[in-house]
Each structure stands twice: as C-alpha cells, then as structure tokens.
Amino acid sequence: MIGVLGATGAVGRTAAERLAAFGPGGLRLGGRDAARAADLARTLPAPAEAVRVDLTDPDDLARFCAGCTIVVNCAGPTYRVLDTVARAAFAAGADYVDIGGELAAKDALSGSAVPGERTAVFSAGVMPGLSGLLPRLLANGRPLRRLDVYVGGAAVFTPLSAVDALLTRGPRFGVPMAAWREGAATPLAPLHGVRLPGFPVPVHAWPYLTTEAQALAAACGADEVRCYNVFVSGRIPEALSGAWADVPDVHAAPLETLRPYATQVVDASRLDNADVGAFYVMLFTARPHRGAPAGPTRMLLTAEDSYALSGVVTALAARAVLAGRIPPGVHLAAEALDPDEAATALRGDPLVTELALS
Ligand SMILES: NC(=O)c1ccc[n+]([C@@H]2O[C@H](COP(=O)([O-])OP(=O)(O)OC[C@H]3O[C@@H](n4cnc5c(N)ncnc54)[C@H](OP(=O)(O)O)[C@@H]3O)[C@@H](O)[C@H]2O)c1
Incomplete structure (x- = not known):
C-alpha cells in the first residue's frame, strides 16, 4: 500500500496519478477533506481508498500510515511539517518520501533514532529537487x-x-x-x-x-x-x-x-x-x-x-525507494536519485514540454 498524504493538492494529485499508473498495490489517499480524496480515488487506474487525516493529529497520522509500505507526503507547509509525517511512517514500518523539507527536516529526523532498514527522501520536487x-x-x-x-x-x-x-x-x-x-x-x-x-x-x-x-x-x-x-x-x-x-x-x-x-x-x-x-x-x-x-x-x-511537475518527481522518488534503489538512511532527492534515470523518465512524461541537453 502506498500512502499519499495531501493527495488532492496541486502536487499530490499528480503524484497519486503517476503512482497509480506505475502499478502494483493499492493507494491510500489522505487529506482533511475525505470527499475530495474519494473523488480523486474514483479517477485513478489503480485501487485507491480515501482516508480523512489531519497531519497535526498524531492518532490520525498513525492510522493513515498503518499498513503502508511507503508514505509519500505532499501536504505542507513542509517547513512546518518537517519530520512529523516521516516519524509516523517509520513508526508504522514504512519508508518515506516528502515533497519538501530540505536540511531542516533531514536534520530533525537524523537527530533521532532512524530504524536501520528504513529510507526517507526529502525535497523530492522541482526546487528543491x-x-x-x-x-x-x-x-x-x-x-x-x-x-x-x-x-x-x-x-x-x-x-x-x-x-x-x-x-x-x-x-x-x-x-x-x-x-x-x-x-x-x-x-x-x-x-x-x-x-x-x-x-x-x-x-x-x-x-x-x-x-x-x-x-x-x-x-x-x-x-x-x-x-x-x-x-x-x-x-x-x-x-x-x-x-x-x-x-x-x-x-x-x-x-x-x-x-x-x-x-x-x-x-x-x-x-x-x-x-x-x-x-x-x-x-x-x-x-x-x-x-x-x-x-x-x-x-x-x-x-x-511546476506543481504537477513536482508531483512527477515525488512519484519518481517513491518508485526509486520502492525498487530498493535508494539505501536506508535519510536523504535529499537531489543527492539520492539517479540523474540519468530521472531525465529519461521526465522526457517520457507528458507534463514536460522539453528537456534538452546541448
Ligand atoms: N519542492 C518543490 O519544488 C515544491 C513544489 C511545489 C510545492 N511544494 C510544496 O508542496 C506542498 C503542497 O503544495 P500544494 O501546492 O500541492 O498545496 P495544495 O494544493 O494546497 O495541497 C495541499 C494538500 O495537502 C492537504 N493538506 C493540507 N493540510 C493538511 C493537513 N493538516 N493534514 C492533512 N492534509 C493536509 C490538502 O488537502 P485538505 O485541504 O483536504 O487537507 C491537499 O491535498 C507545499 O508545502 C509546497 O510548498 C514543493
């Protein structure tokens, strides 16, 4: 199960769409407005459930993360969310990808005990990313x-x-x-x-x-x-x-x-x-x-x-984690993703008008 928190947002919708198209397993779509998440679930080409979750509520967050292999956070503001969702994901035994967070979130999470086998990737958007x-x-x-x-x-x-x-x-x-x-x-x-x-x-x-x-x-x-x-x-x-x-x-x-x-x-x-x-x-x-x-x-x-494009990058990062291509630990997407693989995937994405090296 892939959990996408903030799935109904400008970034999250595209992340959910790309992850649903990618295949195996279902999606859990989260936000405070469950009806909006349910509307999105119906449009996706993969089984998806809608869950009401407010990330400021620890119990909500624990319920949302339970049973997920990976939690993808596209809700914000990311410089206030920092390591909140990552900690809940780790507690549920899930890996983690975040649209933002930067060093502030990475530091906050690295400062505590990160389970040895778990992976977190922050700043998986366009900038940073x-x-x-x-x-x-x-x-x-x-x-x-x-x-x-x-x-x-x-x-x-x-x-x-x-x-x-x-x-x-x-x-x-x-x-x-x-x-x-x-x-x-x-x-x-x-x-x-x-x-x-x-x-x-x-x-x-x-x-x-x-x-x-x-x-x-x-x-x-x-x-x-x-x-x-x-x-x-x-x-x-x-x-x-x-x-x-x-x-x-x-x-x-x-x-x-x-x-x-x-x-x-x-x-x-x-x-x-x-x-x-x-x-x-x-x-x-x-x-x-x-x-x-x-x-x-x-x-x-x-x-x-640029928001939808960020969702593409978030989904790419989640795929890389799910495929085991990013080692355990806490990373920033710019340092952990393979630039060649990312460029190839972006060239094939309809949201990218042009990607040229000259
Ligand atoms: N790295 C980059 O390049 C990049 C690019 C674009 C955006 N971002 C960041 O990505 C984040 C999302 O941006 P966006 O433009 O997609 O925002 P948005 O369109 O407002 O979407 C936010 C999403 O998060 C959900 N959400 C908001 N507060 C929540 C809460 N307390 N608990 C649970 N869900 C919550 C919203 O659903 P509900 O309202 O139903 O809860 C919605 O699904 C922002 O922090 C932004 O700065 C980063």
Missing part, C-alpha cells in the same frame, strides 16, 4: 569553472507554497543575493529585464544561494555556482521582502501571522500570471575548465505547471 539533481548531468565528471541555475516562471502560487516561500529564510535554507565561489558565499547582484534561453519573456533573476546549490557545487567540483529564482516582475520578491521586513523571525511566527503575507505572495503571482500566462523553466549552464573533455554546456527543461 530537480534543481540540484539535473545539473549533475551537465558536469558529468568534468570539474566546472562555473555552473548557473535559473529556475522560475509565472506559476500561480498555492497558499501553502507561498507560506513555504516565506519560510525559506535562514542558514538551513540559503543566502540571499549571494553566489558560491571557492567554497564561500560571496555577493551577487540581481539581473533585471534579461533575456534568458528558454524563457519566453524578459525576466528578473534574484540570486538565492540555496543549501542545495552549495551541495551541488561540491558534488560537481564547481569553483563557482550562481543560483537564481526567476520572476517576470518584481512583484513576488517585493511581497516576500515586505513580509520579511515585518516578520524578521518567520520560523517563530504562528501560521496565522504568516497567512496574510502568503495571500500577498499569491496575489502577486496571479498578476504575473495574468501578464504573461503560465510557464516554468529550469535552465542550467556549465562552463567547464579549459582542456576539460567536450560535452554539453546547457540543459533546459520547460513545463507549464
């Missing part, structure tokens, strides 16, 4: 002089993902306006009104040196990594920085305090989306050292819906 996985194909064993990561577009934020965006503050998440050079964070300016390959309109690229990008630099032997969040206007960065000015310690703030700011982020994303329509681009460019073996220097992935 694919953003730290796919560039490994560009490096492909060649130490790089520089690696650039540009990710973004004009998707409408869901309220939960807006809360998570507000929570990406602090050293366990990243350093704003910085690049990684020779093993340290150094200042990097934003790019305004630039035309980037694959992006259909001029964009604004805001440097954010994620912990994922720092790990990527080490994994690819890159002297420098520049990692940007890309937007079509200044609206979303302004909404985020306004919130952070008002609430400097977002991690201590109750959700009720963050929700009005999340609404402003969602509204900003709606205006961006209304201006240019939906698109999502992941662009990676590599500059190998002089004399390095020839190979591709650019990777481009385009899609219309």
Whole structure:
C-alpha cells in the first residue's frame, strides 16, 4: 500500500496519478477533506481508498500510515511539517518520501533514532529537487569553472507554497543575493529585464544561494555556482521582502501571522500570471575548465505547471525507494536519485514540454 498524504493538492494529485499508473498495490489517499480524496480515488487506474487525516493529529497520522509500505507526503507547509509525517511512517514500518523539507527536516529526523532498514527522501520536487539533481548531468565528471541555475516562471502560487516561500529564510535554507565561489558565499547582484534561453519573456533573476546549490557545487567540483529564482516582475520578491521586513523571525511566527503575507505572495503571482500566462523553466549552464573533455554546456527543461511537475518527481522518488534503489538512511532527492534515470523518465512524461541537453 502506498500512502499519499495531501493527495488532492496541486502536487499530490499528480503524484497519486503517476503512482497509480506505475502499478502494483493499492493507494491510500489522505487529506482533511475525505470527499475530495474519494473523488480523486474514483479517477485513478489503480485501487485507491480515501482516508480523512489531519497531519497535526498524531492518532490520525498513525492510522493513515498503518499498513503502508511507503508514505509519500505532499501536504505542507513542509517547513512546518518537517519530520512529523516521516516519524509516523517509520513508526508504522514504512519508508518515506516528502515533497519538501530540505536540511531542516533531514536534520530533525537524523537527530533521532532512524530504524536501520528504513529510507526517507526529502525535497523530492522541482526546487528543491530537480534543481540540484539535473545539473549533475551537465558536469558529468568534468570539474566546472562555473555552473548557473535559473529556475522560475509565472506559476500561480498555492497558499501553502507561498507560506513555504516565506519560510525559506535562514542558514538551513540559503543566502540571499549571494553566489558560491571557492567554497564561500560571496555577493551577487540581481539581473533585471534579461533575456534568458528558454524563457519566453524578459525576466528578473534574484540570486538565492540555496543549501542545495552549495551541495551541488561540491558534488560537481564547481569553483563557482550562481543560483537564481526567476520572476517576470518584481512583484513576488517585493511581497516576500515586505513580509520579511515585518516578520524578521518567520520560523517563530504562528501560521496565522504568516497567512496574510502568503495571500500577498499569491496575489502577486496571479498578476504575473495574468501578464504573461503560465510557464516554468529550469535552465542550467556549465562552463567547464579549459582542456576539460567536450560535452554539453546547457540543459533546459520547460513545463507549464511546476506543481504537477513536482508531483512527477515525488512519484519518481517513491518508485526509486520502492525498487530498493535508494539505501536506508535519510536523504535529499537531489543527492539520492539517479540523474540519468530521472531525465529519461521526465522526457517520457507528458507534463514536460522539453528537456534538452546541448
Ligand atoms: N519542492 C518543490 O519544488 C515544491 C513544489 C511545489 C510545492 N511544494 C510544496 O508542496 C506542498 C503542497 O503544495 P500544494 O501546492 O500541492 O498545496 P495544495 O494544493 O494546497 O495541497 C495541499 C494538500 O495537502 C492537504 N493538506 C493540507 N493540510 C493538511 C493537513 N493538516 N493534514 C492533512 N492534509 C493536509 C490538502 O488537502 P485538505 O485541504 O483536504 O487537507 C491537499 O491535498 C507545499 O508545502 C509546497 O510548498 C514543493
């Protein structure tokens, strides 16, 4: 039995669909609204049961996880959920995959006794997730002089993902306006009104040196990594920085305090989306050292819906765990998935418009 928590959401629905198409065994679909989960269950090509579960209730969570081989969490905000669902999954003898969580969740879980034979994979989405996985194909064993990561577009934020965006503050998440050079964070300016390959309109690229990008630099032997969040206007960065000015310690703030700011982020994303329509681009460019073996220097992935695409990645991670391709322990998807396998699967997925190495 595969348990998908948050199965009715923008991410979870696609994760459930892909896991149902993948085959053996049934699915358990969870959320606070069981009727919505039941509606989804009826559309899937595999046996699926709907279960009402509120992840903030430990008894609900234990019941949801009981009997599952693996629990896939697509509910959030993931930087508040952290290790809550993973612990319940482990207690039920199940493995675990989470759409988010990053180092904060990994640390929280690793700090306690993880059953020796169990596997957990966090940050199995597009960013974090694919953003730290796919560039490994560009490096492909060649130490790089520089690696650039540009990710973004004009998707409408869901309220939960807006809360998570507000929570990406602090050293366990990243350093704003910085690049990684020779093993340290150094200042990097934003790019305004630039035309980037694959992006259909001029964009604004805001440097954010994620912990994922720092790990990527080490994994690819890159002297420098520049990692940007890309937007079509200044609206979303302004909404985020306004919130952070008002609430400097977002991690201590109750959700009720963050929700009005999340609404402003969602509204900003709606205006961006209304201006240019939906698109999502992941662009990676590599500059190998002089004399390095020839190979591709650019990777481009385009899609219309970054949430559904995240659900594809979550399902890929769950399949990898179920197939025993990820060893026991607590991992981040970017470091645990096989980039070649992921790229092959993504090329075959109808949600990916293009995935090209050149
Ligand atoms: N890594 C990435 O690249 C990436 C990309 C996109 C999103 N995300 C993250 O993924 C998470 C989900 O985003 P989304 O856009 O799919 O949100 P969404 O559309 O609002 O869906 C959330 C899902 O979780 C369920 N849920 C919410 N609160 C719950 C609770 N307390 N107990 C049980 N179920 C609950 C919802 O159902 P009910 O309302 O019926 O409970 C729904 O099924 C967010 O935290 C977001 O930041 C990560």
